[in-house]
Amino acid sequence: MKKVLTTSSFLVLGFFGLYYVFTLFGVRPVVSTYETVPEKPPEIGIAVADTNSVTQMSYPVEDFTGDTAYKVIRVIDGDTVKIDYNGKATNVRLIGVDTPETVHPNKPVEAYGKEASDFTKNLLHGESVYLRFDAEKTDKYDRLLAYLYRVPDGLFVNLEIVRQGYGHAYTRFPFKHMELFRYYGNRAREVGKGLYGLSEASSGGVIPQTGVSSVASEAVDAAAQNDVYVTRTGTKYHREGCRSLSRSKIPLSLAEAKQKYSPCGRCSPSR
Numbered sequence: 001m002k003k004v005l006t007t008s009s010f011l012v013l014g015f016f017g018l019y020y021v022f023t024l025f026g027v028r029p030v031v032s033t034y035e036t037v038p039e040k041p042p043e044i045g046i047a048v049a050d051t052n053s054v055t056q057m058s059y060p061v062e063d064f065t066g067d068t069a070y071k072v073i074r075v076i077d078g079d080t081v082k083i084d085y086n087g088k089a090t091n092v093r094l095i096g097v098d099t100p101e102t103v104h105p106n107k108p109v110e111a112y113g114k115e116a117s118d119f120t121k122n123l124l125h126g127e128s129v130y131l132r133f134d135a136e137k138t139d140k141y142d143r144l145l146a147y148l149y150r151v152p153d154g155l156f157v158n159l160e161i162v163r164q165g166y167g168h169a170y171t172r173f174p175f176k177h178m179e180l181f182r183y184y185g186n187r188a189r190e191v192g193k194g195l196y197g198l199s200e201a202s203s204g205g206v207i208p209q210t211g212v213s214s215v216a217s218e219a220v221d222a223a224a225q226n227d228v229y230v231t232r233t234g235t236k237y238h239r240e241g242c243r244s245l246s247r248s249k250i251p252l253s254l255a256e257a258k259q260k261y262s263p264c265g266r267c268s269p270s271r
Contacts, residue, residue, distance in 0.1 A: 079167055094161070159181060
């Protein structure tokens with residue numbers, strides 16, 4: 001028993017002796033302490049970092065393994081194309097996006113219509129596309145209603161038009177990616193992309209792109225003076241080119257419009 005105590009005492013004294021030596025020379029033993037933090041799962045959909053951060057939206061990625069690629073025959077306007085669909089030339093209306101009219105039988109070419117059409121042509125010239133459908137596959141004009149993804153890079157064409165500001169999110173009817181389109185449409189308007197840049201150029205904002213048509217130039221001047229438009233019987237104010245202005249279009253300053261009208265949910269004018 002006496003031998004055990006002596007040995008224990010020796011071990012204790014040895015420990016404190018080593019600690020004293022380490023301390024004397026400024027060396028301290030390092031104890032590794034860490035916790036294993038479980039990996040956070042990836043965010044899907046809307047991810048909000050904190051109350052002051054900008055909402056981030058996940059860009060959809062599709063798997064096209066085994067899918068049929070359809071040749072684009074021509075671009076009709078900014079939101080409508082003709083494809084070779086199973087051996088038949090078929091018109092496709094892009095879901096979730098609305099661009100100014102250029103080929104409507106009862107309407108003149110709308111402001112920025114040519115620019116929007118040219119943008120879609122540049123995206124799809126000589127290309128093929130994959131198709132994805134939503135709740136409704138065709139509309140009343142017997143056009144296919146589809147999301148287009150460009151071959152071979154998988155570019156989401158519908159969303160790209162909205163994201164780059166050459167069309168606005170068409171939310172009159174619900175669709176799968178509605179919130180995603182709204183998000184990118186608002187971002188495009190805030191930073192003055194595409195057609196929004198053209199409308200801001202006359203007030204010293206974003207520099208307009210080259211090749212602006214005379215119709216678009218006149219509309220830019222009108223927008224600088226009047227800001228928005230209303231109809232004879234409506235209760236909303238609208239952006240230039242909105243489809244709700246097909247029967248009547250009365251120019252009005254934004255300040256006046258806000259006193260009597262509410263903003264159109266379709267074209268999302270300045271609030």
